[in-house]
Amino acid sequence: NAGVTQTPKFRILKIGQSMTLQCTQDMNHNYMYWYRQDPGMGLKLIYYSVGAGITDKGEVPNGYNVSRSTTEDFPLRLELAAPSQTSVYFCASRLQGPEGPEQYFGPGTRLTVT
Amino acid sequence: GESVGLHLPTLSVQEGDNSIINCAYSNSASDYFIWYKQESGKGPQFIIDIRSNMDKRQGQRVTVLLNKTVKHLSLQIAATQPGDSAVYFCAEKGGTASKLTFGTGTRLQVTL
Known part of the structure; x- marks a missing residue:
């Protein structure tokens, strides 16, 4: 299994541009999540x-x-990029239910809006 | 969950020593408490979790302690190795879709 994959790895956007961050998992997980992580902060x-x-x-x-x-894909769309959206974005997935393995995270997409 | 400022708390330990990383959580109704390790440029990686009705759980070289009275969680790493250098986050799990709320991160630096 490839696990959770994210594309692109890096992206620079100008203010007002739009883009889609892709996330795919091949573990047949029901639950999927998008997080952002600002420098020195939690998710x-x-x-x-x-x-x-x-x-x-x-x-x-x-x-x-x-x-x-689909079960596999969970894209995140930014319509009008703003500098405040400069961050690292992580996608995660897990099987449903409180028990069992925790969220698996992808490698992240580093986005800079200038 | 709580956020930290731009400067993460840092714990510096010598290789071979034991490390103790602490975390305060906010929601006493959370089902599970979890520790994640995040290496530079990577996504968080699950280390260990503990159910809310337990006080202690041990894994390989790691132990998590939960003190519900003071809403405190700690991660103990035995015989710390250079590969343990990373940022460590605690997280609370609960509610719809087993959402995670991440707490304060701590940077662990292992010196030789």
């Missing part, structure tokens, strides 16, 4: 999904959108 939850067709807001959803058309 903050942006959006999450409990299955295909179901998404919900996390702690910091403003400026982002998500979709979950």
